[in-house]
Amino acid sequence: MTNSNALILEPTASAYAYPLLIKQLLLNAMSLHGDQEITYRGEMRYRFRDFHQRIAQLANALGALDVKPGTTVAVMDWDSHRYLESYFGIPMMGATLFTVNVRLSPAQILYTMIDSDAEVLLVHTDFLPIVEQIRDQLPGLRHVVVLSDDGSVAATSLALAGEYEALVTKAARQYDFADLDENTKAVTFYTTGTTGDPKGVCYSHRHIVLHAMATALSVCSPGGTQRLSTADVYMPITPMFHVLGWGFPYITIMLGLRTVLPGRYVPEVLLRLRETEKVTFSHCVPTILQMLVTGAEKTGQDLSGWKVIIGGSALPPGLCKAALDKGMDVFAGYGMSETGPVVSLALTPTRSAPASAEEDLKLRCSTGRPSLMVDFRVVDEDMRDVPRDGVTRGEIVLRSPSLTPLYFKKPEASEELWRGGYLHTQDIAVMFPDGVVQIVDRLKDVIKTGGEWVSSIEVEGLITQVPGVHEAAVIGVPDEKWGERPMAFVVTWADVEAATVREHLLDHVRARRLSAYAVPEIERIRFVKEIPKTSVGKVNKKQLRAAPPEAA
Amino acid sequence: MTNSNALILEPTASAYAYPLLIKQLLLNAMSLHGDQEITYRGEMRYRFRDFHQRIAQLANALGALDVKPGTTVAVMDWDSHRYLESYFGIPMMGATLFTVNVRLSPAQILYTMIDSDAEVLLVHTDFLPIVEQIRDQLPGLRHVVVLSDDGSVAATSLALAGEYEALVTKAARQYDFADLDENTKAVTFYTTGTTGDPKGVCYSHRHIVLHAMATALSVCSPGGTQRLSTADVYMPITPMFHVLGWGFPYITIMLGLRTVLPGRYVPEVLLRLRETEKVTFSHCVPTILQMLVTGAEKTGQDLSGWKVIIGGSALPPGLCKAALDKGMDVFAGYGMSETGPVVSLALTPTRSAPASAEEDLKLRCSTGRPSLMVDFRVVDEDMRDVPRDGVTRGEIVLRSPSLTPLYFKKPEASEELWRGGYLHTQDIAVMFPDGVVQIVDRLKDVIKTGGEWVSSIEVEGLITQVPGVHEAAVIGVPDEKWGERPMAFVVTWADVEAATVREHLLDHVRARRLSAYAVPEIERIRFVKEIPKTSVGKVNKKQLRAAPPEAA
Incomplete structure (x- = not known):
């Protein structure tokens, strides 16, 4: 809904429209902080002004590989100066930076490489074995550039376009980063839920x-x-x-x-x-x-x-x-x-x-307090804001300039x-009067027992306070009488008894900080060796429910 | 120059496009700081949440005066909560806030009121006499609302639409501030150079x-x-x-x-x-x-x-x-x-x-160091950056998202x-290696003596260091031998000799901080009662040159 009568400013012909572009994040960095330092592992270091020049060289090197506005360039690397150069240089060309999640399985990486239309890949030597497995299923991938800390490249069956440092170093030092529409796709990467294919998100x-x-x-x-x-x-x-x-x-x-x-x-x-x-x-x-x-x-x-x-x-x-x-x-x-x-x-x-x-x-x-410019709401199923009472649950829904x-x-x-x-967001939260938000569950992880909600996150947090406990995950398991009951999986680094965990939770019940129905029965507190995780290190509750680990 | 091949992100139909609007500056203020305080002179105080509600009431009150998207609403007030409410409420309606410079002459205010197409005026009782003088020459002005600290309104020949506080207080408390195009004109005001008519600048x-x-x-x-x-x-x-x-x-x-x-x-x-x-x-x-x-x-x-x-x-x-x-x-x-x-x-x-x-x-x-996102250049006449040597002069030219x-x-x-x-900008400056800028003159105020530039601002700064000196202004005056020579007008609050001023400057010459040709001759150091100023309190060098004040 916009007011069409409002006066839209019509700039004079010569006025600069100033699109919001990644290259402008470098304006002050270069004007005022050219001698500031960037170091890779403390072993290599250079100045911001070198960084700036290498961005231009990277663009020229990629240009030689026919990277153009609209081309997707995938990167597989650890945190390095090369990655930082890619963060700027690739989108500044008008191309799309695709940050590949190297923790995914080769099959998932293959899927995301195809889905993203990646044409060029910059890959650290550590990940060459993965790429070797999937290379022949990537006909759209035109070039592979290898990234190496010492310039040496391990033996590989892949046809390589060159080594990053060699390509950058020999490239010309001037590159005119033309203005772009500020809504140009700059970056893409994939979110891996516990269900379905990875989904690509995009940012301009x-x-x-x-x-x-x-x-x-x-x-x-x-x-x-x-x-x-x-x-x-x-x-x-x-x-x-x-x-x-x-x-x-x-x-x-x-x-x-x-x-x-x-x-x-x-x-x-x-x-x-x-x-x-x-x-x-x-x-x-x-x-x-x-x-x-x-x-x-x-x-x-x-x-x-x-x-x-x-x-x-x-x-x-x-x-x-x-x-x-x-x-x-x-x-x-x-x-x-x-x-x-x-x-x-x-x-x-x-x-x-x-x-x-x-x-x-x-x-x-x-969960914190909303950042500036974020319209951060906690709403019921009819999109009405829930009371800010620290008790009433709702889903976090958002508007911001960066979604x-x-x-x-x-x-x-x-x-x-x-x-x-x-x-x-599918995150279920409560909001306090001062604007502090507390997530209590994922929408799909909520536990409902005897008609009451249990916050798995709250119970997990309390269990980790027990001395000797390293990690805890709580899910809902079917129960004839209550519909669902919470069940806790606990990893310890010292001897801990289930009764101790239960007593600790009951202490919180007695202090009126926790509801009695949120405390798992003693047989539903299981000590395990490991809690299953997703590729990005989050607890995989889907797997926990489908195949709960045995007691350690 | 844009890269037309780059991929422009096409949001899904339901995605919120998030235009950058003044109303969003209130998001955090209201969510997190609703109990924060605003006070007018320490005599009246209310909370941010009251402020927010009064903005809605102001919009309703103005709506009743047929203020619509595109309407220009002029304000003449001292710094007050009313002004702050206008800063938000008027542009949030899609209307244009016109901040009238109350220090201008009635003729200039008349000019700006006509030029800005002002339809409604909010005016503090202190400025009613000015408005009374010009009202009949403002046929486009539909309504005058008077602003008063105590609710009382001085006798006036003007037809008034009401008193601000009364109109706001009785207005409805709900107003749906619709989304606008972010390029909607939000504010206008006038810059008064020393020549020509005031010029209106506009911000979205x-x-x-x-x-x-x-x-x-x-x-x-x-x-x-x-x-x-x-x-x-x-x-x-x-x-x-x-x-x-x-x-x-x-x-x-x-x-x-x-x-x-x-x-x-x-x-x-x-x-x-x-x-x-x-x-x-x-x-x-x-x-x-x-x-x-x-x-x-x-x-x-x-x-x-x-x-x-x-x-x-x-x-x-x-x-x-x-x-x-x-x-x-x-x-x-x-x-x-x-x-x-x-x-x-x-x-x-x-x-x-x-x-x-x-x-x-x-x-x-x-002059400081450039703010974030500002492309701040000091350039020669061919738009080439001058060296960052703290010596070479150029004009400051700018790009930023807010010009x-x-x-x-x-x-x-x-x-x-x-x-x-x-x-x-027409400001002449030098830039130092660390990015610090120093303005040395206005383009039209530069002094050239014997082929060399003199920074009037630098000489003025040094003269004000002399004990007893309150203020100084330096202009170029014609000189047969040198083309131009600097002349200083000095206001003091204690007895000061011209020789003392000159000696002080010569000290700086001896310390190699100032060029000898920048020091005015003793007869060109004139003590005056007052230095002419523009309406916004800047030294009026045009008037200084045209009609230099007599020695005090």
């Missing part, structure tokens, strides 16, 4: 620029210790192949931050780089956080002054506490492949600081995602 | 939203003491009728800051409000800064913790020093009516902190402004 230059600006402002503007500033040193620990590293590589380059790219994630290497490169800002999933905390506990390393956003799945309070005890300033963020991704952050608000350590912990582990406008080549799923003009 | 919703985001990020992201955060308390001291209060009312509402609106500027009231309301962030022109410093010196008030951006004209180092001595954290910003306005800010950079107090002072008084795309109804001036696809 405009989406990416506005996500960078709004998210940066949401992290930079608060008054507390967690806020990001240009004095910070950045190291991603959410892979750059995963949801654009949550968009932070674009943000930190825009702001001119020193950037540390850690390659393949090895906890000891990450902890060493944090220390030697004086890293102060990162983001990762809870599983990696657990490894970092465990690693630092082993060595006695102090992690003070390290701000880390936790996303991908809920931040368990027990793990959050352990990280805080190591000095890390951890807090949760929320988003999905479809949402840009960041739409909320659990930074401590400047006003109304948490009353107690317990409140502070709860806030840090919450995927479709699933690639999937018109039905696209319409389902966007039904009613809001993006449906 | 998109311009305003992107200016708010980019400027906020430029002020929030640095690491130093000057950075803005959501913990700050904001009070504008650049009038809201002047270049949208430099865009900060939009920024601070977006971020949820406590907001203090001081009404008409009275130095004692401003200083009192700073203290009682604990104001920590403001912006003003040097003339006001001088009044504040002088006022605080009288009372012995300490102004520590007050961040103040200085713009409108150059920040003289002497005044900057005096403000720093009072504890104020002052630094310059730069922009024009045509530029959104903010395009650069002289915040201390996080890295490479100034080496000395002298360096710090120089940086704070500089006026035209002068209203002035196609030739619009094309002149935008010739070659860059906005021409």
Whole structure:
């Protein structure tokens, strides 16, 4: 619904229309921070101005492989300066960057390579064996460029167009990045639910620029210790192949931050780089956080002054506490492949600081408060906002300038995602009076017992607080009397009794923090060796339900 | 030049396109900061949620006066909650807010009212006498609404549609602000050069939203003491009728800051409000800064913790020093009516902190470093970037997402402004290797003596450092031998000799900080009672040249 009588400004003929383009994120970076540093694993380092020039060289190298506006270029790499160059150089040409999820099975990678219409592939030597398996099923793939840290290339049956560093180094240093329509497709990647084929999400230059600006402002503007500033040193620990590293590589380059790219994630290497490169800002999933905390506990390393956003799945309070005890300033963020991704952050608000350590912990582990410019609603089935009472559940639906406008080549799923003009997250949440959101379940994971809802995420969080518990997953299992009952799968690193877990939950029931019907029976608390995960490290509840692991 | 082969994303039918609209600046403000406070002079206060509701009521009240999308609504008021409501409510209806410069002459106000096609006028009782003078020459003006602090309305010959508070209070509380094209004209106001008619600049919703985001990020992201955060308390001291209060009312509402609106500027009231309301962030022109410093010196008030951006004209180092001595954290910003306005800010950079107090002072008084997303160039006459050597002069030309795309109804001036696809500021500057810019003159004010350029701004800054000097203006005057020579007009608040001024300048020549030919002869240093100013308080050099004031 638009007001057609409103006056649309008609610029004078010579006025520059200024489309929002990824290349403009480099304006300040190059004008003011040309001598800022980017390092790969602490082993190689160069300046922003070298980065800028290499982007031009990359574009020339790809141009020689007939990459044109509209061409899809796939990348398979660990977090590297090469990946960062691709983040900018490929979309700046008008081409589409496809960040391949290297954790998928070869069959899934094949599917996404075909679905994305990838014509050129930049692939790290580590992943050549995968590509060798699927190469002959990719007739549309015209060129394979290999990425190598030392210039050497392992023996391969693949026909290669060359080695990245060699191609870039010899390419011309001038490239005129022409203006594009800001709605040009810049990036694509695939979201892997637990059902069906991977679905491709797409972001335009405009989406990416506005996500960078709004998210940066949401992290930079608060008054507390967690806020990001240009004095910070950045190291991603959410892979750059995963949801654009949550968009932070674009943000930190825009702001001119020193950037540390850690390659393949090895906890000891990450902890060493944090220390030697004086890293102060990162983001990762809870599983990696657990490894970092465990690693630092082993060595006695102090992690003070390290701000880390936790996303991908809920931040368990027990793990959050352990990280805080190591000095890390951890807090949760929320988003999905479809949402840009960041739409909320659990930074401590400047006003109304948490009353107690317990409140502070709860806030840090919450879904957070909506980012700037995000129309963040929690609604019932008729799209009415639920009361902000911290109790009433609803689905999170969103509007923002940075949401995927479709699933690639999937018109039905696209319409389902966007039904009613809001993006449906399928996350069930409650909202508190101060705007803090708490996800309580995935729509498809909700547990209903005796007519009452149980939040699997809440029960999981409480179980991880039991000393010795490493991880927990709770699903609904059929029950004759109650319809469904919660069942917990628990991984421990020390001896823990089911009765101890149950007692811990009952303590919370007695303190009126948990409903009695949310506590699994003792025979429904099962200690297992491992909880099944999806390719991106999330608990695979579909598999848990279909094939629950045996007791360890 | 666009790449037409690039893939433009085609959203699925139900996807929300998210135009960038002023109403979205309220999303977080209302969701997270509904209980935040806005006060008018410390005498009246309400919450953000009241503000939000009153915007809807204002829209209904204006709707009853047949304000529709495309209607221009003029406002003449001091800085008030009413003005803030107009900043949002009027453009959110699809109408155009026209911020009338109340310092113009009645004839100029008449001109701008006609030129802007204003149909409705909201006018504070203080300005009724002006409107009475011009009302019968404004046949297109359909309604006059009077604004009054206490509800009383002075006797007037004007036919009034009502009093603002009464109209707003009785209006319905629901208003559905429909989506608009983001290029809808949101605001217009007039720039008054020293020649010709005032020229109307226009900004769309998109311009305003992107200016708010980019400027906020430029002020929030640095690491130093000057950075803005959501913990700050904001009070504008650049009038809201002047270049949208430099865009900060939009920024601070977006971020949820406590907001203090001081009404008409009275130095004692401003200083009192700073203290009682604990104001920590403001912006003003040097003339006001001088009044504040002088006022605080009288009372012995300490102004520590007050961040103040200085713009409108150059920040003289002497005044900057005096403000720093009072504890104020002052630094310059730069922009024009045509530029959104903010395009650069002289915040201390996080890295490479100034080496000395002298360096710090120089940086704070500089034109600053380009804001995010601003393509800020200093170019020669052939549009080539001048070397970043701090010496070579060029004109500042700009591209940003927030520049006026035209002068209203002035196609030739619009094309002149935008010739070659860059906005021409007519400001002559040098750029340093680290990206810091220093304006040295206005294009039309440049002084050329014996074939060499003299920076009038530089000489003015040095003269104001002489103890007892209040203000200085330097122009070029004809000289038979040298073509032109600099001449200084100096206002003092204590006895100062011309020889002292000249000696001070010669000291700088001896220290190689100034060229000898930039020092005016003793007879060209004239002490005057007053320096002529434009309506917005800038030195009127045209008048200085045409009718130089007599020696005091």
